[in-house]
Amino acid sequence: MTTVNAVTSATATSTTGSSATTGSALSGDFETFLKMLTVQMQNQDPMNPIESSDYAVQLATFSGVEQQVQTNQLLEGLASQLGLMGMSELAGWVGMEARSASPAHFSGDPVRLAPNPPVAADRAVLVVRNEAGDVVSSRSIDVSAEQTSWDGTDAAGNTLPEGNYSFELESYENGELLQTDPVETYSRIVEAQGTASGTVLLLEGGITIGTGDVTALREPTA
Structure with missing residues (x-):
């Protein structure tokens, strides 16, 4: 490998790791680059000197890396500002009920549900599961898109312990199961949190959902 190729290779390696460096580190690397360039000039073969165009290529390569790093930093700053703006807007969601x-x-009060059975269904069954995935209640409900509620009792009418429960709707037509769908629930938003994967909403019971999972918002009902 020639001296020119060695320096160019070192510059390319710097390009690969540029996303993990800061602007100040890049400024320090520029001084190192100039020192390497000076040593390269001092140790070149007098019988085969390096072309000036080769120096221009190296300088242009390093300059391109520097500009790319600065661009990435600007984009990261912009993304951070947009994230803060999103958090500010979501602050108004805290305390609202999200569907x-x-x-x-379930903490003793009825859980409000929004089932949506298919039009062809003539019978609908609400299935309730606990956090372990066990079925704790199964009962028929009206075949309607109207909102309903679950009172927190099992099939025998006993009140179940406080905890998080999931809901499914089994839709039937002429005794045959058409489909099983998750049932939308209403829960109060406790907090909006910024995470590495985006903004999430913390609901009662420690349940977290993405902002895109919310299909409706409303004022808390009594």
Whole structure:
């Protein structure tokens, strides 16, 4: 490998790791680059000197890396600002009731549900599961898109312990199962959190959902 190729290779390696460096580190690397370039000039073969165009290529390569790093930093800063703006807007969601196809927390008060059986269904069964996935209640409900509620009791009418429960709707036609769908629930939003994967909403019972999972918002009902 020639001296020119060695320096160019070192610059390319710097390009690969540029996303993990900071602007200040890049400035320090520029001084190192100039030192390497000076040593390269001092140790070149007098009988085969390096072409000036080769120096221009190396300088252009390093300059391109520097500009790319600065661009990435600007984009990261912009993304951070947009994230803060999103959090500010979501602050108004805290305390509201969000509707989503997620489990709901039962603490003694009825859990409000929004089933949506298919038009062809002539019978609908609400299936309730605990956090372990066990069925704790199964009962027929009206075949309607109207909102309903679950009172927190099992098939025998006994009140179940406090906890998070998930809901499914089994839709039947002429005794045959058409489909099974998750039932949307209403839960109060406790907090909006910024995470590495985006903004999430913390619901009662420690349940978390993405902002895109919310299908409706409303004021808390008594």
